[in-house]
Structure formats: structure tokens, C-alpha cells
Amino acid sequence: MDAPRLVAYDVLRAVSSDDAYANLVLPTLLRERELDGRDAAFATELTYGTLRWQGLYDEILSTLVSRSLDDLDPGILEILRMGTHQILSMRVPEHAAVSSSVDLARTVMTAGPSAMVNAVLRKVTARDLEQWADEVLIGVDDPLTQRSIRWSHPRWIVSAFYDSLGGDLAALDALLAQDNVPAPVTLVARPTRSTLDDLKELGAEPGRWSPLAAVMGSGDPGDFDAVRRGDVGVQDEGSQLVTLALTSVAVQSAQPEQWLDLCAGPGGKAALLAGLADERGAHVVANELHEHRAQLIRQVLRNGIGDHTVVVGDGTAGEWESASFDRVLVDAPCSGLGALRRRPEARWRRSAQDVAGLTKLQRQLLTSALDAVKPGGVVAYVTCSPHLAETLLVVTDVVKRRDD
Known part of the structure; x- marks a missing residue:
């Protein structure tokens, strides 16, 4: 069995059965199995591409399999998705995509399921991706459901994006399309x-x-x-920009300034804050609720970047004196809907109900940050989600309850 496809399969199984994250499991397996260059690139595209397009591929496969996909062995379903991705979205010859999927099924399962894999994937080769998309959209009239299927996103996410974009369908299509484009590696x-x-x-x-x-x-x-x-x-440019925005606003403060990163793990923004603080003689407090994530921050800051202190504490509890910081960053836990191209599996794990629970925490964190900032200081409330419930509505609700 060829190693790149087996790596992709093992990552996908870890994601679906263990709630693992592909961006954590994949690099480890690539190192352990000594894959690099073209093999590593192939395994990476096969893994992430299959995750991104899982929704559309399942719509296609459901027309070709005689039973519900939920009744299939999860391993076989992953192999069918992988084979479909190779046929419809990768430059893999159809015969190679089918035969390698059959071989993979024989390796990880038995000969019986491999026959079904062969039969189903041969049917997949009958059309290209656009033709299949047109086929499965026949009879679907709702414009948001159409986009949910075509761009492989749960409908509730499509609806949330639609609301955030003010009902602009063209902008919605552009956003959904970008979610399925591999993200570049950005350095800071x-x-x-x-x-x-x-x-x-x-x-x-x-x-x-x-x-x-x-x-x-x-x-x-x-x-x-x-x-x-x-x-x-x-570090993504968006992550860099919010940090730069926080530090570029003029504040009324005596030097040296005190800065707080309220939810600092795993440490990317804290490291940039520490570097910027070092230029200005400011001090950064990096707060994190969990010790294991605080240790990640210490690792990022291990070489003495700036004047900083890493603390473990509950960001909602206000474990510091009121009005003690000039700048506060609230990088709040969120649904992650703005980072789906980096974590494509998140779209299949999150639900609309998750957002309600997160917004309560977000309001508590923003309230704590506003209590911690000095008069004349600045708070940056940041999420990697465009969902209105996690952004505008949180800020509006918190601010209207305050008289300062």
C-alpha cells in the first residue's frame, strides 16, 4: 500500500473517530513515516481536500450507494470520499484513483468491501465535478441550500455568512469558495x-x-x-493585523504601558505583542485558563521575547486590579467559522447550538476586559468568526449594559 494514501486515511479516521485535528495529526504522521516532498504534498492535499469537500462528496455518493451512508462502515466511507476527491479534484488518473482505493480497502478492511469501493468509484468517474454538482442540485430550489451543497458547508453556516454579508449572494459565493482553497503558510x-x-x-x-x-x-x-x-x-495576516491594530491606537497612559492578552494560548498573538512591547518598553501579561496551554505560550516566548509574564487564570473572573492595563486583547474562544480553510473539519463538528454557549463566555470575557482597562485605554475584541452573534451582537450587548 502506498504510504501517502495510508497517511491520509489514518488522519481522516483520527479526525472522525477521535475528534482529532488534521493540522495536528498530519505533520506528526508525515514525520513518523518519513514522507516529504511530493509524497507529503499528496497526502496533505488528499487529507484536507477530502475534508473540505466532504459534504458535496457525500451528496454524490448517496446517489450511488444503495443504503444510507450512515450505515456504511466509517472506514469504507472515508475511502470512498478519498477516492472521489482523487477522481474529481486531483490530477490522478481515474484508473489509478479507483485501483489505489481498492488496494487501500483491502489493506485496512477485507476483500468484501473492496468490491463495493470498486463499483461505486467507477460510477463516480462517469461525470466531472461540475456535472455531479448539477446532478445533485436538481430539485433544490432554496438558494442557501444550493450553496450549502455546492460549496460543501452545513446550511446553518451558509445562513450565518449570508446574514453577516447583508444578504449579498455574490459575496457569499466568494467567501464559500475561498473556504475551499488551501491556505498559504504565512510568516511573521x-x-x-x-x-x-x-x-x-x-x-x-x-x-x-x-x-x-x-x-x-x-x-x-x-x-x-x-x-x-x-x-x-x-501567523496568518489577519491575526497579525488585529495585534497591530491594538498597539497602534493612541492611549492616555504614563509609561511604561501595561498590556494584557486575556486568552493568550497557544501564544502566537502573545509573541507578536511581546515583540511590539519590547520596542516600546511595555510589559505584557499573557493569561491562559489551562496550564497546558500556558506552557505552549512559555514555549513560544522561550527565548526572552520582550518583557512578559505568563499567568494561569480565569479570564472571566477579573483576577487583577480593575483599571490596571493600558491595552487589552480579548481573542475570545469562538466557533472558528472564519478559519474553515485551515480547519475544514470544524465545519462538520460545530452546530448552531454551539454558538449560543460560546456567546455567553464571550460576553463575560469582554466584560472582564473592559473592567481591566484603564480610562483612556483600549480593548480589542477579536474572534475568528464572522457570525453576527459572536461579534456585533456580543459587543452591542456588553456595551449597552455599562455606563462607562
Whole structure:
């Protein structure tokens, strides 16, 4: 059995059966099984592509399998999804996609299911992706349900995006399409430790939005000494921008400033804050509820980036004096709907009911942050979700309850 497909299968099974995250399991398996270069790239695309397009592939497969997909062995269903992705979305010859899927079924299951895999995937080869999408959308009239199927997102997420975009269907299509595009690896030059020129020397191209960002074309950032030392980090431009926004606002404060990262784990924003604070003589307190995540922050800051303190505490409890910080970052736990292209499995795990529970916590954290900031200071409330219930409505609700 070829190693890349087996790695992808093992990751997908871990995701579906153990609630694992692909971005954590995949790199570990690639290292353990010594896959790199083209093999690693193939396994990565097969894993993430299958997860992204799972919804559409299941719609297709449900027309080709005589029983409910829920009644299939979970391992066989993963193999059918993987085979469908290779046939419809990868440059894999159809015969190779079918035969390799049959071989995989024989390796991890028995000969019996492999016959069904062969029969079903041969039927998949009868149409291309667009033709299959048109086929499964026959009779579907609701525009949001159409987009849910076509772009492989649960309908409740499509509806939330639609509301956030003010009912703009063209913008909705663009957003959903981008969720299914592989995300690039973006580096950040941590102030006082590295510069954008250092990132360029690593072969990365300057980012579009952040002045500290550069985008890698290929390769593993962990191969670079600067990344291993912590001088350079891996951080999306959006994450960089919210940190830069917090620190760019003028505040009324005596020097040195005190900054608080209220929900600091796993430490990416805290590291950038610490570097920016180092330039200004400010002190950063990085707070995290869980000790194991606090340890991740310490690891990121291990080489003495800036003047900082890592503490373990409940961000909702206000475990510090009121009005004691000049700048407070609230990177609140959220549904993650704005980061689905990096964590595609999240779209299949979250539910609309999850959001209600999260918004209570988000309101508590924002309230705690507003209590902690000094008069004339600034609070940045940040989520990686565009859901109105987690963004505008949280801020509106908290602010209207305060008289300061």
C-alpha cells in the first residue's frame, strides 16, 4: 500500500473517530513515516481536500450507494470520499484513483468491501465535478441550500455568512469558495528579533496586508532555524493585523504601558505583542485558563521575547486590579467559522447550538476586559468568526449594559 494514501486515511479516521485535528495529526504522521516532498504534498492535499469537500462528496455518493451512508462502515466511507476527491479534484488518473482505493480497502478492511469501493468509484468517474454538482442540485430550489451543497458547508453556516454579508449572494459565493482553497503558510517577523528582509531571505514573498508578513510558496517552515529559534513565527495576516491594530491606537497612559492578552494560548498573538512591547518598553501579561496551554505560550516566548509574564487564570473572573492595563486583547474562544480553510473539519463538528454557549463566555470575557482597562485605554475584541452573534451582537450587548 502506498504510504501517502495510508497517511491520509489514518488522519481522516483520527479526525472522525477521535475528534482529532488534521493540522495536528498530519505533520506528526508525515514525520513518523518519513514522507516529504511530493509524497507529503499528496497526502496533505488528499487529507484536507477530502475534508473540505466532504459534504458535496457525500451528496454524490448517496446517489450511488444503495443504503444510507450512515450505515456504511466509517472506514469504507472515508475511502470512498478519498477516492472521489482523487477522481474529481486531483490530477490522478481515474484508473489509478479507483485501483489505489481498492488496494487501500483491502489493506485496512477485507476483500468484501473492496468490491463495493470498486463499483461505486467507477460510477463516480462517469461525470466531472461540475456535472455531479448539477446532478445533485436538481430539485433544490432554496438558494442557501444550493450553496450549502455546492460549496460543501452545513446550511446553518451558509445562513450565518449570508446574514453577516447583508444578504449579498455574490459575496457569499466568494467567501464559500475561498473556504475551499488551501491556505498559504504565512510568516511573521517578530519585532526586535527579525525583519521582513529576513523573511525574504527565506524565500517568502511580502504579504498583502501586514507589514510584518511574508507568504511561503512551499516547504515546511519548521525547516528554518529562525522559526525554530522563535525569531520568526507562523501567523496568518489577519491575526497579525488585529495585534497591530491594538498597539497602534493612541492611549492616555504614563509609561511604561501595561498590556494584557486575556486568552493568550497557544501564544502566537502573545509573541507578536511581546515583540511590539519590547520596542516600546511595555510589559505584557499573557493569561491562559489551562496550564497546558500556558506552557505552549512559555514555549513560544522561550527565548526572552520582550518583557512578559505568563499567568494561569480565569479570564472571566477579573483576577487583577480593575483599571490596571493600558491595552487589552480579548481573542475570545469562538466557533472558528472564519478559519474553515485551515480547519475544514470544524465545519462538520460545530452546530448552531454551539454558538449560543460560546456567546455567553464571550460576553463575560469582554466584560472582564473592559473592567481591566484603564480610562483612556483600549480593548480589542477579536474572534475568528464572522457570525453576527459572536461579534456585533456580543459587543452591542456588553456595551449597552455599562455606563462607562
